[in-house]
Amino acid sequence: MKIHPLITKTEELADLCARLAKSDFVAVDTEFMRENTYWPELCLVQIANTEEAAAVDPLAPDLDLKPLWDLLTDNEDVLKVFHAGGQDVEIVFNFTGRTPHPIFDTQIAMMAISQSEQIGYSNLVESWQGLTIDKGARFTDWSRRPLTDRQIEYAIGDVTHLSKIFPKMLKRLIKTGRGEWLDQEMEKLADPEHYRNDPAQAWKRIKAPGRNPQVLGRLKAISEWREMEAQGKNIPRGRIARDETIADIASHPPKTQGDLAKVRGLSQGWKDNDIGRRLMNVLAKAEALPDDEMPARAPRGAPLGKEGTLVADLLKLLLKIRAREIDAASRLLARSDELELLAAGVRKNLSLLEGWRYEVFGRDALDLVEGKLAFAVENGKLKMTHVDDAAKAAAAEKAETALEQIGDEQADEEQVGED
Incomplete structure (x- = not known):
């Protein structure tokens, strides 16, 4: 080359x-x-x-x-x-x-x-x-x-x-x-x-402190302001204020600029410098987050509870087994949050129930939740066994045993007749 x-x-x-x-x-x-x-x-x-x-x-x-x-x-x-x-x-x-x-x-x-x-x-x-x-x-x-x-x-x-x-x-x-x-x-x-960097959407990257529209409105306003400050100075946004500091201010807004000195993560200088004044102006103008911008609630089925948590754990075990069997990364097949939703009863808008993921893993995951799949140990290794298949195999084995017994009895009778 x-x-x-x-x-x-x-x-x-x-x-x-x-x-x-x-x-x-x-x-x-x-x-x-x-x-x-x-x-x-x-x-x-x-x-x-x-x-x-x-x-x-x-x-x-x-x-x-x-x-x-x-x-x-x-x-x-x-x-x-x-x-x-x-x-x-x-x-x-x-x-x-x-x-x-x-x-x-x-x-x-x-x-x-x-x-x-x-x-x-x-x-x-x-x-x-x-x-x-x-x-x-x-x-x-x-x-x-x-x-x-x-x-x-x-x-x-x-x-x-x-x-x-x-x-x-x-x-x-x-x-x-x-x-x-x-x-x-x-x-x-x-x-x-x-990759589009919209300062007005920066608040969505921060862990939201609850679902209060007033708090989220302040979080959006402060986050957008921080992005603009950082872009203007071409410094990392964390140099202006860390995410946890932004969330804290949104939840507990200071009443005066002097109170900024009491906020964890801000220096004493904020109580009387220009950047502190700009932040207070942003807080004063912040409005409640409108309904159409409120974050969607995560889809939920029935509350997981102890039994549901166990089911989710079984699904995660199933995922590990399948990933090992086909030699693929488990994260490519399904996400942990999807497994918990499946265990809670959700059946829609889950990528593991669509396309190739359904064929490779989702069908078995659904069968496990619905009681059609069981775990078994064979030669020291965990395996998945379909309950229907196992029942059929057991029935066939019983039938074969019965036939053998009938054959043995007939042979014995014939032997007695010859004697």
């Missing part, structure tokens, strides 16, 4: 992207810094196909990234391959307002062909290539220039390994017939709405 020198010129990047646009797929990775900023600072982009690989320097003064963004977001003929690509996709979205598509994530794909829930990149490489990655450059400050040859080599390795692993993984998926399992997961990863 040809490894290019660090790309710092637009013409070099355009030529590279023109060649890569003829590939079936490209492997992509990014290096970024976000510890001290609101927006992640893109410091390096690595990209490769099966024939060539390069690192692109977004901080180079003479580089326009448009050819790269066009390849990643506009070219539907080239599959974009990432590993744990959520943050990489977010960066592309922040620059372009679009996401890479079509997309493939090897971390998610591993869930369909192994019991790995969130396999790390180094473990992926070791598993598929038998190689141990040198982690010496892991904690590089990628924003510092110049980058050393070792740093660039380390970064490019992320996509050269990926470009070799992906075709093997694809063959495994085709062989197992589980490619369709991943379609929905990949589309979710590429959904632009997942």
